[in-house]
Amino acid sequence: MKIPIIIDCDPGVDDALAIILALRHPKVDLKAVCTVTGNGDLENTTKNGLKILSLCGREDIPLYKGSGKGLDDKQPDTVPAFGDDGLGGYAHVVQTDKQIEQENAVDFLLRAADESNGEITLFATGPCTNIARAIRKDKEFPKKFKKLIVMGGAKYTGNMSPVAEYNFWADPLAAKEVMNAGFHEIVMIGLDVTNKIALGADIREILRMFDTDLSRFIYNITRVGLEENWETRRKPVAPMHDVLTVAYLIDESILTLKKANIDVVAEGIGRGQSIVDIGGHWSDGNCNALYAAEVDVEKFYKLFLTTIFKENEQEILEYLR
Numbered sequence: 001m002k003i004p005i006i007i008d009c010d011p012g013v014d015d016a017l018a019i020i021l022a023l024r025h026p027k028v029d030l031k032a033v034c035t036v037t038g039n040g041d042l043e044n045t046t047k048n049g050l051k052i053l054s055l056c057g058r059e060d061i062p063l064y065k066g067s068g069k070g071l072d073d074k075q076p077d078t079v080p081a082f083g084d085d086g087l088g089g090y091a092h093v094v095q096t097d098k099q100i101e102q103e104n105a106v107d108f109l110l111r112a113a114d115e116s117n118g119e120i121t122l123f124a125t126g127p128c129t130n131i132a133r134a135i136r137k138d139k140e141f142p143k144k145f146k147k148l149i150v151m152g153g154a155k156y157t158g159n160m161s162p163v164a165e166y167n168f169w170a171d172p173l174a175a176k177e178v179m180n181a182g183f184h185e186i187v188m189i190g191l192d193v194t195n196k197i198a199l200g201a202d203i204r205e206i207l208r209m210f211d212t213d214l215s216r217f218i219y220n221i222t223r224v225g226l227e228e229n230w231e232t233r234r235k236p237v238a239p240m241h242d243v244l245t246v247a248y249l250i251d252e253s254i255l256t257l258k259k260a261n262i263d264v265v266a267e268g269i270g271r272g273q274s275i276v277d278i279g280g281h282w283s284d285g286n287c288n289a290l291y292a293a294e295v296d297v298e299k300f301y302k303l304f305l306t307t308i309f310k311e312n313e314q315e316i317l318e319y320l321r
């Protein structure tokens, strides 16, 4: 049976990759996409979401527009790392007539929770605002999902400050409320592992040579991220954080998880920092989440590439061997 999922996101190059991977894998049933401000303002991330669904020929999947402002009623700073349009300057290439649904993302999430029978896995690959707003309206909301898989936080690093990752930093209060809301299971996939799966220049070049609509799209949208990493860190790699959430759903053995108690710093110098207490050592043994400690990078690439480019499977396997 297919796994029903909803992705709440801020597309965003790596959100786009997460959606594409979900749509290309036979095991996954993407029920809906919700958008939030993040890798661009809300109009921008919403437009990108519509374009990605059209690019994949899945205009039938509904898209719900969500929160433009955080829980503090301010629009968080958006991320410049993926270019002005959030898709590496390449969004204009995809045309779409697809429209958003009339219902707001928060109302949709509340309704989806009620109709879910506890079977839906919820993904958060952007700031947690929509999900936190849903929880504020219905305390039972978390219990109505099978689990929450969130790209956010980190134990040992940050990308907005020495200690804070963007999604948690953008709306830290939302992240804090979501982590502590009582989901049956939360898997927190943070920078500690997502930094390790960044797309290297060699594999990106192979995508260019595959020369399909999708491979060209991924090649082009990842250019700005790769250049930014080269300029700032002398590393020719493009960020792909969010895609690891869907890869984990498809094959759990890609990640090594550790039970942990995870909280988020809502303000001050540590704003957005995730405090990861492995084993609940400082919390009387209580754990509210699973923390992604390690990733099998080779296994990830095999899954990611052979799922999205099935027609090039042999070449991919030969290259990865």
Ligand code: BDR
Pocket (backbone or CB within 6 Å): 010, 012, 013, 014, 015, 038, 039, 079, 125, 126, 151, 159, 165, 166, 167, 241, 242
């Ligand atoms: C996260 O921030 C966004 O820019 C990415 O899409 C990802 O979800 C990484 O910190």
Ligand code: CA
Pocket (backbone or CB within 6 Å): 009, 010, 011, 012, 014, 015, 038, 039, 125, 126, 242
């Ligand atoms: Ca994202």
